[in-house]
Amino acid sequence: MTETLQIDIHQIEKSRIDTVDFDNLIFGRSFADHMLMVDYEDGAWKTPQILPFGPISYSPAMMSLHYGQAIFEGMKAYKSPTGEILVFRPEENWKRLNKSAVRMCMPEVPEDIFMEGLSELLRLDSAWIPAKEGSSMYIRPFMFSTDEYVGVSPSKTYKFMIFTCPVGAYYTKPIRVRVETKYIRAAHGGVGFSKNAGNYGGSLYPTKLAVDAGYDQIIWTDASEHQYVEEAGTMNLMFVIDGKLVTAPTGDTILDGVTRKSVIQVAKDFGMEVEERQLSIKELTEGIASGKVQEAFGAGTAAVIAPIATVGYNGVDYDLPERPADAFSKRVYTEIDNIKTGKIEDTRGWVMKI
Numbered sequence: 261m262t263e264t265l266q267i268d269i270h271q272i273e274k275s276r277i278d279t280v281d282f283d284n285l286i287f288g289r290s291f292a293d294h295m296l297m298v299d300y301e302d303g304a305w306k307t308p309q310i311l312p313f314g315p316i317s318y319s320p321a322m323m324s325l326h327y328g329q330a331i332f333e334g335m336k337a338y339k340s341p342t343g344e345i346l347v348f349r350p351e352e353n354w355k356r357l358n359k360s361a362v363r364m365c366m367p368e369v370p371e372d373i374f375m376e377g378l379s380e381l382l383r384l385d386s387a388w389i390p391a392k393e394g395s396s397m398y399i400r401p402f403m404f405s406t407d408e409y410v411g412v413s414p415s416k417t418y419k420f421m422i423f424t425c426p427v428g429a430y431y432t433k434p435i436r437v438r439v440e441t442k443y444i445r446a447a448h449g450g451v452g453f454s455k456n457a458g459n460y461g462g463s464l465y466p467t468k469l470a471v472d473a474g475y476d477q478i479i480w481t482d483a484s485e486h487q488y489v490e491e492a493g494t495m496n497l498m499f500v501i502d503g504k505l506v507t508a509p510t511g512d513t514i515l516d517g518v519t520r521k522s523v524i525q526v527a528k529d530f531g532m533e534v535e536e537r538q539l540s541i542k543e544l545t546e547g548i549a550s551g552k553v554q555e556a557f558g559a560g561t562a563a564v565i566a567p568i569a570t571v572g573y574n575g576v577d578y579d580l581p582e583r584p585a586d587a588f589s590k591r592v593y594t595e596i597d598n599i600k601t602g603k604i605e606d607t608r609g610w611v612m613k614i
């Protein structure tokens with residue numbers, strides 16, 4: 261990549277790194293010293309700025325607060341055993357951000373602003389990238405509308421920003437999930453495939469009801485019949501059935517996860533058959549009961565793989581068997597983690613070195 265993009269950098273006077281306890285990081289609560297901020301005005305992106313992380317002030321009439329033109333991404337960077345900064349498949353996140361932008365009637369972010377802005381930010385805050393086993397730097401790119409206007413229409417001005425959070429190992433105790441048969445996450449023609457803020461706002465209440473009933477997460481089902489499983493909370497949902505990897509096909513109701521894509525590729529490379537197809541609740545619950553469904557897990561950037569212990573449906577709990585040491589979900593986790601952290605050679609071209 262040619263570093264031709266101009267970025268105005270205002271460095272922090274004194275780093276806050278000494279105030280953070282890297283042995284007890286809480287996910288998403290600590291923020292590195294700097295943030296990237298780029299304004300969109302008069303139909304063009306302005307010069308990117310890197311500033312000390314901190315509050316920004318806005319009019320109460322800022323449009324994104326009212327009409328929800330707000331989108332985000334989530335990805336991770338790691339320190340390799342030799343101290344290099346590695347980012348996992350960032351171009352996938354850049355492309356997906358722009359798909360979300362088009363759907364929400366927002367401007368697309370040019371590749372150089374995303375990639376070079378990200379690289380410069382990580383370089384400046386490289387001391388914040390944890391090197392400890394299981395730790396990483398969570399990266400949050402996002403964009404929101406900034407016009408001061410109370411009319412429902414696309415904003416004319418936007419901000420694209422990136423900040424980062426050092427995060428500790430994600431504890432992956434197998435989760436209990438409940439099949440949701442009343443509320444929906446996404447419908448055909450809707451915005452389920454985009455990472456827009458409102459999708460997450462809408463998921464909180466049904467998730468709270470499931471948590472109150474003793475579950476950790478929801479399994480979303482299709483909006484028209486509640487017959488087919490779609491996603492697990494904010495993760496893609498995957499199964500091993502009769503030795504095959506089964507997951508819902510991407511479409512306008514499924515978020516096209518980078519982890520999902522990577523798990524599918526690794527499964528194929530392991531010589532496993534992959535079926536991207538609809539899976540009914542009937543097939544799932546009967547399959548768990550009969551033992552045909554061997555593994556169930558969520559796939560997403562935060563946990564990478566979140567094994568599922570129990571699927572609750574209509575008041576009945578269906579328990580998955582304990583995972584053997586050679587379970588697919590364990591092997592695929594290790595393979596992806598080894599690539600991300602530079603412990604094994606990246607033969608698939610997934611890692612960007614900074």
Ligand SMILES: *Cc1c(COP(=O)(O)O)cnc(C)c1O
Pocket residue numbers: 334455491493494495496515516517518519520559560561562
């Ligand atoms: C972000 C997200 C995922 C996972 O995507 P990754 O790119 O793997 O992190 C899955 N489902 C939903 C609804 C999401 O928001």
